[in-house]
Amino acid sequence: MDNDKILNDIAQIHRQIEPSYDSEIIDLYNSIENQQLREIFSSLHENYNIFFDIINQCIFQPYHYLNAQNSRDLLKIINLTFKLQNSLLNTEYEFNIECEETIRYCLNFLNTRGSNIPEDFQTIDIYITIPIFKLKGNIKSKQIQQYELKFIGEGSYAKVYKYKDKEYNKNFAIKRAKKNINEIELNRFKQEFDIMNKLSSPYILEVYKYNNNNNEYTMEYVENTLYGYINSHTQKLTFQQRIKLCNQIIEGFSYIHSKGYLHRDISFTNILVKEYDNDLCVIKISDFGLAKALESESNLTNSNTDIKGSLNDITNLKQIGFNNFDERFDIYAIVQVLGFILTGREKIESILKSNNANVVNFVRKGTNTNLDQRYQTIEELKSYYNRYILQMNNKEK
Numbered sequence: 027m028d029n030d031k032i033l034n035d036i037a038q039i040h041r042q043i044e045p046s047y048d049s050e051i052i053d054l055y056n057s058i059e060n061q062q063l064r065e066i067f068s069s070l071h072e073n074y075n076i077f078f079d080i081i082n083q084c085i086f087q088p089y090h091y092l093n094a095q096n097s098r099d100l101l102k103i104i105n106l107t108f109k110l111q112n113s114l115l116n117t118e119y120e121f122n123i124e125c126e127e128t129i130r131y132c133l134n135f136l137n138t139r140g141s142n143i144p145e146d147f148q149t150i151d152i153y154i155t156i157p158i159f160k161l162k163g164n165i166k167s168k169q170i171q172q173y174e175l176k177f178i179g180e181g182s183y184a185k186v187y188k189y190k191d192k193e194y195n196k197n198f199a200i201k202r203a204k205k206n207i208n209e210i211e212l213n214r215f216k217q218e219f220d221i222m223n224k225l226s227s228p229y230i231l232e233v234y235k236y237n238n239n240n241n242e243y244t245m246e247y248v249e250n251t252l253y254g255y256i257n258s259h260t261q262k263l264t265f266q267q268r269i270k271l272c273n274q275i276i277e278g279f280s281y282i283h284s285k286g287y288l289h290r291d292i293s294f295t296n297i298l299v300k301e302y303d304n305d306l307c308v309i310k311i312s313d314f315g316l317a318k319a320l321e322s323e324s325n326l327t328n329s330n331t332d333i334k335g336s337l338n339d340i341t342n343l344k345q346i347g348f349n350n351f352d353e354r355f356d357i358y359a360i361v362q363v364l365g366f367i368l369t370g371r372e373k374i375e376s377i378l379k380s381n382n383a384n385v386v387n388f389v390r391k392g393t394n395t396n397l398d399q400r401y402q403t404i405e406e407l408k409s410y411y412n413r414y415i416l417q418m419n420n421k422e423k
Contacts, residue, residue: 035113036062039106043069051075054157063119066110067159073103074125074158078150081132081143090143097141104129104136115226120162124153127228127308148304160194162234175200181315183211188247198234202242212241218315219243225285229278231298231312248310250301252363253294260370267305269415272364274309276411279360280404282311283320283353290351291316292359293336294366318351337362342397354400357407361392364411384414 046052046068054071058064077100084092092100107123114120123129128150135141175187178199187200203215222233222245234244252271256263275297282289289311296313316334334348337359343351365377368385377389388410394400401407 032114032117032119033060035110036060036066036119039066039110039113042106045069046072048072050154054155055159058161060119067121067157070103070107071153071158073099074129075152075154077103078128078152081147082149082152084143085147085149090145090147092136092141092143094138094140097136098138100132101136101138104133118161122160122162122232124156124158124160125151130228148306180204181313183207183215183315197247199245199247200242201245202240214315215241218313218317221287221314221317225282225287227278227281229274229281229309229311231310246300246310248298248300248312250299251295252297252299252309252367255299255301255307256294256367256370267307268367271299271307271309271367272411272415275360275363275367276404276408278309278311279356280408283356283404286320287314288318288320288351288353288356289314289316289359290318290338290348290356291335292338292356292363294363294372295336297363320353335359339393341395353403354397357401357404358393360404360407361389361401364392365389388414 040062043066045065048068051071052068055064055067058067077096080096081092084090107129111121111123135144135147173189173191175189177185178188179186184201184203187202188197189200190197203212207215216236219233219236222230223236231248232246236243250258279289279292291313293313296311298310298312300308300310302308339355339358343355362374362377365374365385365388366372369377369380369382371377371380374389374393378386380386391399391410392401392407401410
């Protein structure tokens with residue numbers, strides 16, 4: 027993007043904000059060289075703290091109600107935030123939002139005429155010593171060498187390590203291509219980063235700058251896989267908690283498909299679960315190494331390519347070839363993941379023996395051996411999911 031256009035976009039936002047007078051917040055952004063962007067971040071940060079504090083107070087009031095003026099003002103701040111984020115995407119000023127999930131959740135209930143805050147809404151953290159906005163470029167690959175890397179796993183063409191960044195006081199992960207992979211595998215590794223870097227969703231694992239010298243990239247660290255989380259919590263997970271996880275799975279893959287990509291390697295371990303306080307969990311879809319654009323003619327996949335993916339429909343894929351993988355095959359795997367979350371059962375045959383007819387009907391259609399009888403799109407899957415889930419009661423399955 028042209029540098030003049032970038033600076034103009036920043037200037038437009040700058041004209042719409044009031045300056046911050048909180049010295050502690052201003053100090054959090056002293057490392058940002060662009061003065062206008064520094065002032066924007068400080069102003070937005072101060073406003074979020076003010077409105078988060080107001081919402082926290084409303085939670086303890088009888089009506090859980092945020093008045094119209096505060097609702098409109100907060101919506102304005104949120105709109106400016108995402109307008110700025112979109113304008114600076116893929117530039118040197120691209121940034122992350124520390125509380126993005128909270129902000130997006132607020133969008134679900136904010137109304138210009140006044141907002142009813144959900145009864146189960148948890149209090150929001152106020153950011154006093156932590157910056158809400160962080161430039162992606164601040165996470166530099168050269169800094170990684172300063173930290174001790176701990177090996178945590180590997181796939182067919184890459185190894186994964188974790189390290190603790192002392193400046194941010196949090197863990198990050200490094201995904202590094204193996205030395206002995208061929209050119210096609212290395213291109214696939216780079217393509218994985220490119221795809222994940224383009225996608226922006228709270229349900230997709232976040233990646234940072236690619237280091238060409240080491241063929242590695244830094245990414246968000248999430249400790250638990252969906253497989254590990256469900257198996258370790260299966261006795262205490264309520265049905266409503268399972269539903270929330272399912273909703274996130276559907277929204278995540280709906281977003282991926284809407285952006286024109288097929289994942290092609292969906293599994294219980296390629297989906298991660300990020301755990302927060304108050305039992306809040308957020309799904310993180312990872313491992314896009316086999317991902318492919320819906321309309322792609324990529325030469326990274328050919329008719330002789332080995333079929334990969336632990337939840338894939340091997341029988342049908344053997345007949346038509348992995349290069350002809352379409353949306354219905356992602357759906358086949360997604361439905362198994364949803365069935366696993368709802369029942370705790372891994373195999374299709376076991377899920378179909380569930381006592382819940384709604385789950386059985388939903389999973390049976392999604393995994394039908396006849397491709398034409400399956401959900402043809404993620405939107406159709408959503409429709410059936412809502413129909414069956416709405417009939418379910420709150421009993422654990």
